[in-house]
Structures are given as structure tokens and as C-alpha cells.
Amino acid sequence: MADTKAKIAVLVSGGGTNLQAIIDAQKSGIIKSGEIALVISNNPGAYALERAKKESIETLVISKRDYENAGLFEDALIAALEERKIDLIVLAGFMVILSEKFTGRFRNRIINVHPSLIPSFCGEGFYGLRVHEAALAKGVKVTGATVHFVNEIPDGGEIIMQKAVNVEEGDTPEILQKRVMEQAEWIILPASVEKISAQITEEEK
Numbered sequence: 623m624a625d626t627k628a629k630i631a632v633l634v635s636g637g638g639t640n641l642q643a644i645i646d647a648q649k650s651g652i653i654k655s656g657e658i659a660l661v662i663s664n665n666p667g668a669y670a671l672e673r674a675k676k677e678s679i680e681t682l683v684i685s686k687r688d689y690e691n692a693g694l695f696e697d698a699l700i701a702a703l704e705e706r707k708i709d710l711i712v713l714a715g716f717m718v719i720l721s722e723k724f725t726g727r728f729r730n731r732i733i734n735v736h737p738s739l740i741p742s743f744c745g746e747g748f749y750g751l752r753v754h755e756a757a758l759a760k761g762v763k764v765t766g767a768t769v770h771f772v773n774e775i776p777d778g779g780e781i782i783m784q785k786a787v788n789v790e791e792g793d794t795p796e797i798l799q800k801r802v803m804e805q806a807e808w809i810i811l812p813a814s815v816e817k818i819s820a821q822i823t824e825e826e827k
């Protein structure tokens with residue numbers, strides 16, 4: 623690595639509050655071993671793109687709709703990441719399941735934040751608000767968030783960090799989602815980004 627910092631790409635699909643937490647952590651010095659070099663959204667309308675532009679971070683829209691099949695869509699993602707020599711890929715509310723072709727290319731270099739304590743409420747079909755709906759339907763009293771490495775099994779890679787959050791009487795999926803973000807995701811995602819960036823820069827010295 624020519625640079626001393628890991629080059630980070632953040633992949634997003636929606637509001638981008640987790641992206642914002644990473645940006646803020648970079649500014650405050652919580653993240654010091656890595657730097658966001660690129661934000662990619664599969665959704666052209668994602669507000670996350672505005673957050674990146676505000677910080678003069680390069681943005682790309684790579685949408686499945688513009689490709690004949692999922693393989694070609696992943697080829698475009700891989701090309702964009704390799705061209706820029708990205709060291710660490712952070713899935714921050716990226717609502718696309720990636721195949722082994724993609725995950726195998728960047729083994730131990732992709733991390734994801736998931737809004738539950740894995741192995742509860744995870745895997746295919748569990749994303750966004752649905753995760754919190756399922757947690758409330760089950761009646762769990764404690765939920766939380768997990769940051770993990772991404773492999774070919776949805777939400778199945780090695781766990782990096784977890785943080786528990788209490789479910790409160792009268793919670794709606796929206797209220798619970800907000801609490802899990804504030805008390806867990808926005809803390810453990812930047813902390814994990816720093817941890818893995820530091821490991822990458824150490825390895826490449």
C-alpha cells in the first residue's frame with residue numbers, strides 16, 4: 623500500500639445514516655487508519671449519495687437495472703473497486719446479496735452491519751425494518767446489531783463486533799430501528815472500520 627491509510631469504499635442503498643457515522647468518525651479521529659475514497663449506490667435516489675457529495679467523496683451509481691444479469695452487475699462493481707485499489711469494502715445498508723464471485727474476490731476485505739444480534743433474525747429476507755418487525759413479533763427483550771465479515775452465506779461471515787440494545791414496552795419497528803442505530807450500529811460500525819483498517823495497514827507494511 624503506497625498510502626499509509628486503507629482505502630475504503632462504502633456501498634449503500636438508502637438513507638446512509640451509517641455512512642454518516644463513518645464520515646463523522648473519520649472527522650473526529652475515531653477512524654484514523656482508513657479513509658473513505660468512494661461511495662457506491664445501487665439506487666440512484668439514495669440520500670446517502672448526497673451525504674457523500676457534501677464531503678466531496680467520489681460517488682458512483684451502479685444499478686442492477688442497467689445490467690442484463692447479476693453477474694454483469696457484480697463485474698461492474700468489481701471493476702470500479704479494483705480500478706481504485708480499494709482495500710476495504712463496507713456494506714452500510716447495501717440491500718443487495720453478493721455472490722461468491724464477488725465475496726471470493728475480496729475475502730476478509732468486506733464487512734457488513736446488520737441490525738440484529740446474529741444468528742437471530744438474519745439471512746435472506748431479513749433486512750431493514752423487517753428485522754425489527756421480526757424481533758418484535760418474536761417478543762425478544764434484547765436485540766442489537768452485528769458487524770461481520772461478508773462471505774457467500776448471507777450474514778454468515780465471522781463476527782467482528784456486536785452490541786446489545788433493550789426492547790422497550792410499546793416499541794414499534796421504527797422506534798426500535800432508531801434505538802438500534804443510535805445505541806449500536808453507529809458505534810460498532812465505525813469502530814469495526816477502524817479495527818479492520820488498522821489490521822490491513824499493519825499487514826501491508
Ligand code: GAR
Binds near residue numbers: 634636715753
Ligand atoms: C441499517 O439499519 C442497516 O443495519 C440495515 O439497513 C439500515 C440502513 O440504514 N442493513 C440491513 O438490513 C442489511 N441486511 P442507513 O442507510 O441509514 O445506514
